[in-house]
Amino acid sequence: xxxxxxxxxxxxxxxxxxxxxxxxxxxxxxxxxxxxxxxxxxxxxxxxxxxxxxxxxxxxxxxxxxxxxxxxxxxxxxxxxxxxxxxxxxxxxxxxxxxxxxxxxxxxxxxxxxxxxxxxxxxxxxxxxxxxxxxxxxxxxxxxxxxxxxxxxxxxxxxxxxxxxxxxxxxxxxxxxxxxxxxxxxxxxxxxxxxxxxxxxxxxxxxxxxxxxxxxxxxxxxxxxxxxxxxxxxxxxxxxxxxxxxxxxxxxxxxxxxxxxxxxxxxxxxxxxxxxxxxxxxxxxxxxxxxxxxxxxxxxxxxxxxxxxxxxxxxxxxxxxxxxxxxxxxxxxxxxxxxxxxxxxxxxxxxxxxxxxxxxxxxxxxxxxxxxxxxxxxxxxxxxxxxxxxxxxxxxxxxxxxxxxxxxxxxxxxxxxxxxxxxxxxxxx
Amino acid sequence: xxxxxxxxxxxxxxxxxxxxxxxxxxxxxxxxxxxxxxxxxxxxxxxxxxxxxxxxxxxxxxxxxxxxxxxxxxxxxxxxxxxxxxxxxxxxxxxxxxxxxxxxxxxxxxxxxxxxxxxxxxxxxxxxxxxxxxxxxxxxxxxxxxxxxxxxxxxxxxxxxxxxxxxxxxxxxxxxxxxxxxxxxxxxxxxxxxxxxxxxxxxxxxxxxxxxxxxxxxxxxxxxxxxxxxxxxxxxxxxxxxxxxxxxxxxxxxxxxxxxxxxxxxxxxxxxxxxxxxxxxxxxxxxxxxxxxxxxxxxxxxxxxxxxxxxxxxxxxxxxxxxxxxxxxxxxxxxxxxxxxxxxxxxxxxxxxxxxxxxxxxxxxxxxxxxxxxxxxxxxxxxxxxxxxxxxxxxxxxxxxxxxxxxxxxxxxxxxxxxxxxxxxxxxxxx
Numbered sequence: 068x069x070x071x072x073x074x075x076x077x078x079x080x081x082x083x084x085x086x087x088x089x090x091x092x093x094x095x096x097x098x099x100x101x102x103x104x105x106x107x108x109x110x111x112x113x114x115x116x117x118x119x120x121x122x123x124x125x126x127x128x129x130x131x132x133x134x135x136x137x138x139x140x141x142x143x144x145x146x147x148x149x150x151x152x153x154x155x156x157x158x159x160x161x162x163x164x165x166x167x168x169x170x171x172x173x174x175x176x177x178x179x180x181x182x183x184x185x186x187x188x189x190x191x192x193x194x195x196x197x198x199x200x201x202x203x204x205x206x207x208x209x210x211x212x213x214x215x216x217x218x219x220x221x222x223x224x225x226x227x228x229x230x231x232x233x234x235x236x237x238x239x240x241x242x243x244x245x246x247x248x249x250x251x252x253x254x255x256x257x258x259x260x261x262x263x264x265x266x267x268x269x270x271x272x273x274x275x276x277x278x279x280x281x282x283x284x285x286x287x288x289x290x291x292x293x294x295x296x297x298x299x300x301x302x303x304x305x306x307x308x309x310x311x312x313x314x315x316x317x318x319x320x321x322x323x324x325x326x327x328x329x330x331x332x333x334x335x336x337x338x339x340x341x342x343x344x345x346x347x348x349x350x351x352x353x354x355x356x357x358x359x360x361x362x363x364x365x366x367x368x369x370x371x372x373x374x375x376x377x378x379x380x381x382x383x384x385x386x387x388x389x390x391x392x393x394x395x396x397x398x399x400x401x402x403x404x405x406x407x408x409x410x411x412x413x414x415x416x417x418x419x420x421x422x423x424x425x426x427x428x429x430x431x432x433x434x435x436x437x438x439x440x441x442x443x444x445x446x447x448x449x450x451x452x453x454x455x456x457x458x459x460x461x462x463x464x465x466x467x468x469x470x471x472x473x474x475x476x477x478x479x480x481x482x483x484x485x486x487x488x489x490x491x492x493x494x495x496x
Numbered sequence: 497x498x499x500x501x502x503x504x505x506x507x508x509x510x511x512x513x514x515x516x517x518x519x520x521x522x523x524x525x526x527x528x529x530x531x532x533x534x535x536x537x538x539x540x541x542x543x544x545x546x547x548x549x550x551x552x553x554x555x556x557x558x559x560x561x562x563x564x565x566x567x568x569x570x571x572x573x574x575x576x577x578x579x580x581x582x583x584x585x586x587x588x589x590x591x592x593x594x595x596x597x598x599x600x601x602x603x604x605x606x607x608x609x610x611x612x613x614x615x616x617x618x619x620x621x622x623x624x625x626x627x628x629x630x631x632x633x634x635x636x637x638x639x640x641x642x643x644x645x646x647x648x649x650x651x652x653x654x655x656x657x658x659x660x661x662x663x664x665x666x667x668x669x670x671x672x673x674x675x676x677x678x679x680x681x682x683x684x685x686x687x688x689x690x691x692x693x694x695x696x697x698x699x700x701x702x703x704x705x706x707x708x709x710x711x712x713x714x715x716x717x718x719x720x721x722x723x724x725x726x727x728x729x730x731x732x733x734x735x736x737x738x739x740x741x742x743x744x745x746x747x748x749x750x751x752x753x754x755x756x757x758x759x760x761x762x763x764x765x766x767x768x769x770x771x772x773x774x775x776x777x778x779x780x781x782x783x784x785x786x787x788x789x790x791x792x793x794x795x796x797x798x799x800x801x802x803x804x805x806x807x808x809x810x811x812x813x814x815x816x817x818x819x820x821x822x823x824x825x826x827x828x829x830x831x832x833x834x835x836x837x838x839x840x841x842x843x844x845x846x847x848x849x850x851x852x853x854x855x856x857x858x859x860x861x862x863x864x865x866x867x868x869x870x871x872x873x874x875x876x877x878x879x880x881x882x883x884x885x886x887x888x889x890x891x892x893x894x895x896x897x898x899x900x901x902x903x904x905x906x907x908x909x910x911x912x913x914x915x916x917x918x919x920x921x922x923x924x925x926x927x
Contacts, residue, residue: 427583
């Protein structure tokens with residue numbers, strides 16, 4: 068199971084502050100290796116794409132590498148490479164982030180550049196068409212060559228039938244094909260502002276140094292006055308179970324996934340979300356989990372069983388279970404076993420052992436995460452980008468430890484109901 | 497808005513990592529990096545051999561064993577064993593690779609007694625219970641079925657099969673559905689001791705443990721394994737077959753996955769270091785390589801394109817690949833071939849060589865910023881026969897590379913232009 072690993076009790080404190088122009092800054096000091104991870108997060112993602120322009124957040128992320136007035140296309144990549152640095156970017160539903168990992172003495176240069184790129188993007192029409200082709204190839208690679216990914220798109224579109232979380236981050240092919248330079252710049256000018264950004268620096272530095280460098284670089288960007296507002300439709304409470312089925316001759320190993328909408332950490336129902344983290348770990352966290360034991364070990368009907376839950380979203384989260392049949396086992400048999408195992412869990416709740424094990428594993432993940440400055444930078448950046456705070460991240464293990472058994476049972480019963488679920492089936496033709 | 501950034505002086509110092517060599521009373525040797533600022537211990541180790549020791553008619557044996565060592569050992573059945581791992585948040589796992597059988601342990605230092613006990617049981621007393629064997633086989637077969645129509649997996653397997661027919665490298669590491677289905681516990685019990693012998697064992701430990709304690713624990717983990725005998729290293733690399741050929745596997749997908757291979761260099765070849773510089777210029781990981789610029793940036797032919805040197809124990813390849821629209825697959829491959837030919841005839845520029853050296857030297861510390869990464873880097877050094885001294889001299893060796901060195905290697909590797917090309921999809925005009 069993938070979970071949002073958090074950290075606690077760092078040897079040095081995590082410090083955060085805000086520049087006069089509204090830019091939020093988080094500094095995580097880790098002095099063990101002479102390197103830093105420098106990230107800028109923008110509080111906009113694919114769910115903020117204008118209607119009919121799906122994929123623009125991601126396309127702009129690509130175009131952000133096409134140069135500024137100060138550093139024409141490719142110039143900064145050459146500089147980063149000359150320092151031995153790594154750079155990249157990624158787009159999600161709620162945020163877009165850019166990062167470089169470099170030897171610590173080059174932190175200032177990264178900040179100079181990223182500050183310049185926040186407002187100075189500059190490229191002409193000639194780079195747009197080839198880069199759009201690159202994105203279309205990316206989509207062909209990730210989606211069109213993989214039936215499971217195609218089912219995933221249809222599954223999300225069924226889970227979120229109104230909210231843009233139901234639209235692929237990369238966009239629909241026919242809309243990507245029509246994205247142009249004007250779309251990209253309109254989007255850029257709306258969202259790429261200091262008030263909408265979060266700077267995260269992790270590694271061999273400290274808050275005093277980062278503050279000084281940030282004021283000299285990002286601090287020179289004029290404030291816009293207010294952060295842009297995310298304007299998104301609200302997903303209604305589902306009233307029906309739904310099934311999506313994809314049959315494809317390429318499928319030789321069938322699979323089933325089931326999902327439910329849930330609240331998020333910032334929804335005012337955080338207690339339920341902490342409880343759902345434990346539900347996910349108990350049901351599908353590794354080979355000792357309820358579903359793995361029942362379906363893979365005892366009934367011998369499944370090859371794999373797992374759970375996925377990510378409560379750090381802006382509007383709504385999704386709780387998902389995935390199972391795949393052992394070779395020769397009919398999908399109906401596997402689904403029957405899943406239904407029974409889930410019903411039994413909802414009726415009885417977890418055992419004390421299951422609950423204790425889940426707490427131990429989730430809390431330990433946060434200790435392991437402390438070993439990795441790049442992971443820490445991602446944890447803090449993504450949390451702040453969806454509206455959580457540094458204090459929320461630091462308190463996460465204690466909050467997990469404190470969830471009572473009844474809360475786990477209640478959250479599971481409230482959200483994991485058959486009559487509000489989506490089931491996705493991947494089957495041979 | 498910004499003045500040009502100054503070019504920094506090349507700092508060729510190696511990573512400041514103190515590697516101790518620890519020897520147990522029974523003679524087991526491990527490299528240790530003590531790091532007490534976090535309560536964690538990472539252990540990385542590998543046995544020489546791995547999938548290449550699979551019997552020819554039992555491909556996938558080592559991979560199956562790698563999935564079974566934590567499925568019950570000693571008095572603990574799978575449920576009891578994995579329950580103890582979960583209760584103590586212990587990460588323990590194995591992986592069979594082409595040339596070695598790799599294992600790792602990650603634990604909070606407060607749980608190290610249990611963690612080392614479980615590792616010792618897994619290595620010395622695996623059970624291979626019938627239900628566990630059936631379960632893990634089903635998982636591997638399910639995985640193989642999932643990959644059966646996956647263009648990337650098909651292309652990769654096709655490349656190895658064509659390059660190394662009749663050799664262990666030509667067989668898929670996980671076996672195939674037939675071979676895996678035939679594997680049973682008695683054969684696994686017979687094979688495991690030869691996979692896990694001490695002859696080529698290398699061990700690296702990083703984290704919150706002191707040398708004396710580690711020395712005292714190594715014998716219980718590894719001392720009971722059979723001694724084995726070292727495998728000689730071949731004098732010359734096994735030549736690649738199929739050079740000059742292009743094979744297309746038809747699959748109804750809109751994009752063609754391409755992988756290509758040409759001769760590479762063994763790790764101990766004196767030209768390996770300049771060859772690494774050459775590869776970085778051709779298709780290395782920065783957003784500046786020739787393939788990245790020509791295939792992606794200028795022409796929009798692909799999302800990803802890259803190349804890498806792949807030194808194996810008995811052979812060596814330069815491999816690369818991309819994924820590109822069916823109707824432009826031929827154009828992509830033509831561009832790739834032209835860049836390789838240009839490097840062979842004209843060589844790179846002095847500036848490209850200097851920038852590549854800067855990248856390779858400057859990026860080295862990024863490989864040492866977490867305990868598992870430090871352990872993994874050191875284990876790779878140990879497996880290819882280097883000592884920890886390499887850390888201190890590595891960057892100087894790259895700094896000493898000249899344009900003439902890289903031109904010489906380019907001629908050596910790309911001068912004879914025949915590549916083995918495998919493509920999966922519906923490419924137009926490729927073969």
